[in-house]
Amino acid sequence: MFSPQTIKKDFPIFTYHPARNATHSVAGGPDLVYLDSAATTLKPRVVIEAEKEYLEHYSANIARGLYPLAEKATEKFEMVREKVSTFIGAESAKEIIFTSGTTDSLNLAARLLASRLEAGDTIITTAMEHHSNFLPWKELAKKNGLHFRVIPLTEKGTIDIEILKNTIDERTKIVAFSAVSNVLGTINPVKEITTLIKNINPSTIVVIDAAQAVSHMPIDVSEWNADFVAFSGHKMFGPTGVGILYGKSSLLNTLSPVTFGGGMVIDACADETVYKEAPYRFEAGTPNIGGIIALGTAIDYMKSIGMENIQKYEHTLTVYALNRLRETFGENIHIIGPTYPEKQSGIIAFTLSTIHPHDIAATLGEHDICVRAGEHCASPLHKSLGLHATTRISFSIYNSKKDIDKCIAILEEIQTMFSK
Numbered sequence: 001m002f003s004p005q006t007i008k009k010d011f012p013i014f015t016y017h018p019a020r021n022a023t024h025s026v027a028g029g030p031d032l033v034y035l036d037s038a039a040t041t042l043k044p045r046v047v048i049e050a051e052k053e054y055l056e057h058y059s060a061n062i063a064r065g066l067y068p069l070a071e072k073a074t075e076k077f078e079m080v081r082e083k084v085s086t087f088i089g090a091e092s093a094k095e096i097i098f099t100s101g102t103t104d105s106l107n108l109a110a111r112l113l114a115s116r117l118e119a120g121d122t123i124i125t126t127a128m129e130h131h132s133n134f135l136p137w138k139e140l141a142k143k144n145g146l147h148f149r150v151i152p153l154t155e156k157g158t159i160d161i162e163i164l165k166n167t168i169d170e171r172t173k174i175v176a177f178s179a180v181s182n183v184l185g186t187i188n189p190v191k192e193i194t195t196l197i198k199n200i201n202p203s204t205i206v207v208i209d210a211a212q213a214v215s216h217m218p219i220d221v222s223e224w225n226a227d228f229v230a231f232s233g234h235k236m237f238g239p240t241g242v243g244i245l246y247g248k249s250s251l252l253n254t255l256s257p258v259t260f261g262g263g264m265v266i267d268a269c270a271d272e273t274v275y276k277e278a279p280y281r282f283e284a285g286t287p288n289i290g291g292i293i294a295l296g297t298a299i300d301y302m303k304s305i306g307m308e309n310i311q312k313y314e315h316t317l318t319v320y321a322l323n324r325l326r327e328t329f330g331e332n333i334h335i336i337g338p339t340y341p342e343k344q345s346g347i348i349a350f351t352l353s354t355i356h357p358h359d360i361a362a363t364l365g366e367h368d369i370c371v372r373a374g375e376h377c378a379s380p381l382h383k384s385l386g387l388h389a390t391t392r393i394s395f396s397i398y399n400s401k402k403d404i405d406k407c408i409a410i411l412e413e414i415q416t417m418f419s420k
């Protein structure tokens with residue numbers, strides 16, 4: 001197991017020294033307690049350096065130039081496709097489409113699938129989805145006269161499998177659900193759910209939102225047997241503006257592009273266009289080259305620590321935090337996740353007494369403790385729980401039990417302050 005103290009040294013944000021007279025840091029520093037990795041992870045120095053190196057030393061466009069700089073950029077860029085493919089257990093690098101993030105990936109999946117749908121078909125999603133895995137499907141359904149079904153959750157914050165089973169039929173074309181909920185922290189058994197769906201209707205396309213899974217546990221998209229899998233680079237120690245849409249080759253090769261422009265055609269004239277094969281036909285225009293190259297470095301970084309180690313370590317933090325929160329606040333805290341740690345990743349959302357989550361987050365912020373408050377882009381989930389907002393803490397490899405203790409100590413002060 002690694003030590004968070006050593007890991008912290010890899011992240012320049014913790015070594016930044018804020019101005020002496022600053023009351024709290026607005027630019028990181030050694031006292032920073034960052035408990036918002038579900039929003040975005042911090043970036044290790046190697047990732048920052050990789051992007052900088054591209055920008056400073058070989059910032060040519062890819063797949064066009066025949067001079068050495070452009071060839072180097074293209075080679076580095078395509079190596080990342082290979083890296084991503086191996087990292088997530090895809091069968092081929094041709095299954096990896098670069099996008100600008102999970103939101104872009106899921107919207108792309110929805111647009112790619114639109115031509116396969118007919119009025120009266122059904123799209124299914126769940127009540128735990130982030131808006132990115134809810135709204136594109138809802139809009140697609142609305143525009144095409146489809147049924148849009150939202151599977152409710154059990155009291156334990158898991159997908160109600162019985163209801164899902166009874167909802168799928170021969171008109172079910174797409175089922176979209178997340179691998180890990182960004183609010184409840186629920187780890188869904190993706191392989192089992194996909195098998196269940198395909199046993200009932202083998203032609204159903206299964207779309208997985210893996211935004212909260214990829215940097216926290218080993219994943220294997222081939223074992224999942226999902227058709228599409230979406231995730232973001234910035235939640236896996238990489239830069240913002242970079243995402244992935246994995247698509248099974250057998251599916252991608254049957255789909256037509258929906259965005260048109262440079263880099264995706266073999267030949268074009270007024271009468272006829274010959275598109276490149278997948279994934280290139282889905283990548284019109286110049287991508288975020290430096291960001292994608294740096295994402296490759298982020299993957300190397302995670303691999304050097306080991307995904308099993310990351311998962312185990314974050315699990316110990318989750319168990320510790322759940323226990324300490326319950327011990328400290330008893331009945332005053334309402335944790336909305338499954339709360340049995342084997343089903344819960346390092347995301348814990350809660351309400352504390354009647355204190356507004358915004359007050360909690362703002363006060364913690366004054367103590368250099370970063371958490372998120374609100375609906376976390378999961379309005380349907382909060383509505384289903386009758387809540388307007390929750391406070392969310394989320395972990396990554398640079399967190400320690402000390403961070404949790406510090407957060408809980410300030411939460412106790414907040415409780416006292418707001419009960420006066």
Ligand code: PMP
Pocket residue numbers: 038039101102103104130132133178180181182209211212232234377
């Ligand atoms: N899905 C989930 C589960 C998420 O947590 C997020 C980000 N909070 C998204 C989708 C959207 O990711 P992005 O903003 O990077 O597109």
